[in-house]
Amino acid sequence: MKITQGQFSFLPDLNDEEIKKQIEYGLDQGWSIAVEHTDDPHPRNTYWSMWGTPMFDLRDPAGVMLELNACRKEFPNDYIKVLAFDSNKGFETIRMSFMVQRPAAEPGFELVRSEGPGRTVRYTLRSYATSRPSGDRYSSAATP
Amino acid sequence: MSAALEDDRRVDLGAIYAESNIGETIGQLDNDLVGLVPVKTRIREIAALLLVESARRGLGIQTEPPSLHMSFTGNPGTGKTTVARRMADVLHRLKYIRRNHVVTVSRDDLVGQYIGHTAPKTKEVLKKAMGGVLFIDEAYYLYRPENERDYGQEAIEILLQIMEDNRDDLVVILAGYKDRMDTFFRSNPGMASRIAHHIDFPDYSADELFRISELMATSMHYRFDEAGQAAMREYIALRMTQPRFSNARSIRNGIDRARLRMANRLFAGRDQPLDRVALETITAEDIRVSRVFNQQ
Numbered sequence: 001m002k003i004t005q006g007q008f009s010f011l012p013d014l015n016d017e018e019i020k021k022q023i024e025y026g027l028d029q030g031w032s033i034a035v036e037h038t039d040d041p042h043p044r045n046t047y048w049s050m051w052g053t054p055m056f057d058l059r060d061p062a063g064v065m066l067e068l069n070a071c072r073k074e075f076p077n078d079y080i081k082v083l084a085f086d087s088n089k090g091f092e093t094i095r096m097s098f099m100v101q102r103p104a105a106e107p108g109f110e111l112v113r114s115e116g117p118g119r120t121v122r123y124t125l126r127s128y129a130t131s132r133p134s135g136d137r138y139s140s141a142a143t144p
Numbered sequence: 145m146s147a148a149l150e151d152d153r154r155v156d157l158g159a160i161y162a163e164s165n166i167g168e169t170i171g172q173l174d175n176d177l178v179g180l181v182p183v184k185t186r187i188r189e190i191a192a193l194l195l196v197e198s199a200r201r202g203l204g205i206q207t208e209p210p211s212l213h214m215s216f217t218g219n220p221g222t223g224k225t226t227v228a229r230r231m232a233d234v235l236h237r238l239k240y241i242r243r244n245h246v247v248t249v250s251r252d253d254l255v256g257q258y259i260g261h262t263a264p265k266t267k268e269v270l271k272k273a274m275g276g277v278l279f280i281d282e283a284y285y286l287y288r289p290e291n292e293r294d295y296g297q298e299a300i301e302i303l304l305q306i307m308e309d310n311r312d313d314l315v316v317i318l319a320g321y322k323d324r325m326d327t328f329f330r331s332n333p334g335m336a337s338r339i340a341h342h343i344d345f346p347d348y349s350a351d352e353l354f355r356i357s358e359l360m361a362t363s364m365h366y367r368f369d370e371a372g373q374a375a376m377r378e379y380i381a382l383r384m385t386q387p388r389f390s391n392a393r394s395i396r397n398g399i400d401r402a403r404l405r406m407a408n409r410l411f412a413g414r415d416q417p418l419d420r421v422a423l424e425t426i427t428a429e430d431i432r433v434s435r436v437f438n439q440q
Contacts, residue, residue: 055271059243060243060275062310067271
C-alpha cells in the first residue's frame with residue numbers, strides 16, 4: 001500500500017531532478033529547507049525526526065541534496081520528506097512539504113476493532129510495520 | 145547544394161556571445177582592473193571555452209562540464225580577492241554556476257578546534273557555497289606540516305572529495321602567496337592535480353600603481369591636482385622600494401592617509417569658505433608630508 005502525504009501525493013514519486021527544482025523554487029521564495037524522516041507511517045504521526053537543523057543559510061539546492069542523500073544513506077528504509085519553512089510575518093509556518101523517499105515494501109494498515117460498553121465498537125488503524133520495534137520496521141529481513 | 149547531412153546544423157557563436165552579455169562584463173573587468181594581463185587573458189580563455197561548450201551543447205554534443213577550480217597566487221595586494229569576486233560574475237553570466245555568489249572563507253571557517261569538529265564545519269561551509277564560488281583566502285594555512293595532529297588535513301580531504309563529486313555545483317578558488325602556495329601544493333598533490341587553472345598575479349609596475357591610485361581616488365570622489373599627481377608618482381616610486389610594500393593595498397592606505405591630512409589641512413583653515421573643488425582635491429602637500437619621503 002503506497003502511503004501518500006503532502007504536496008504532489010497524487011503524482012508518481014519525484015525523481016532527484018524534480019526534487020531539486022522544487023527546492024530551488026522554495027529557496028527562491030526565501031524559505032528555509034529542512035529534511036525529516038520517520039519509520040512510523042501512521043497518518044496521525046505528525047512528529048517526524050529532524051535530519052539536522054533546518055538549513056537557514058543555503059542558497060542552492062545542491063546543498064540540500066547533499067543532506068538529503070546523507071539522510072537516505074543513513075535511513076535507506078525510512079520515509080523521508082522535504083519541508084520549506086517561511087519565516088515571513090503572517091506565515092511563520094511550513095509552506096511546502098513533500099515525500100522524497102519511501103520504503104521498498106509498505107505492508108499497509110490493519111483495521112482494529114475494540115468493543116466498548118453495550119455493543120459499541122470503536123475502530124482504529126494500526127500499521128503492520130509498527131508491530132516491530134522502531135529502526136527494525138522496514139529492513140529487508142522484516143518484509144514478508 | 146550538396147545533400148543535407150544530418151549534421152548540417154549551424155550554431156551562431158556570435159549570438160551566444162551577445163546573449164550572455166559577457167562582452168560587457170569582460171569590458172568592465174578591463175576598465176576596472178589595471179594591468180594583470182595574464183589574469184585577463186586566462187579569463188578570456190575560460191569565457192571562450194564556456195561559450196564553445198554551450199555551442200556544443202546546442203548541437204547535442206555531450207561533454208562533461210570542464211573543471212574550473214582555480215588557484216590564484218601572487219604577492220599581497222595584487223587583486224586576488226577582487227578578481228575572485230568578478231570571476232563569480234563571469235561564470236554566472238556564462239551559466240556555468242547557477243548563483244552569482246561568492247562565499248569567502250579562511251582557515252578559521254573550515255577547521256575545527258577538536259576532534260570531530262572539522263568535518264561538519266567544512267561541510268556546512270561547502271553547502272553554503274553550493275551553486276556559486278567558494279573562495280578560500282590564504283589557503284596554505286589549511287596545511288600545517290609542523291603539527292601532525294592539525295585538523296587542517298581533514299578539511300582538505302573533505303574539500304577534495306566535494307571538488308571531485310560536485311564539480312558542476314561548485315567552483316573552488318584558492319588564493320595565497322606564491323611561495324607558500326607552492327609548498328602547499330607540493331605537500332597536497334591531490335589538490336594540485338584537481339585544480340585546472342593556476343593563475344599567477346604579477347606585481348604592478350609603478351605606472352600601473354599610479355593608474356590604480358587615480359581609479360581609487362575617483363571612486364571615492366577625490367582627485368589629485370597637477371602637483372599632487374607628481375607627488376603621488378614620487379610617493380609610489382619610493383614606497384615600492386620600502387619594506388612591507390603590498391602593491392595596491394599600500395596605495396589604498398597611502399590615499400587614506402592623504403585624505404586624513406587633507407581633512408586636517410582644510411580644518412586648520414576653517415575660517416575661509418570652501419568650494420567643491422577644494423573639498424575634492426588632494427594636493428601635493430597632503431602627500432609629501434608622508435613618512436615615506438623622509439625615510440631615506
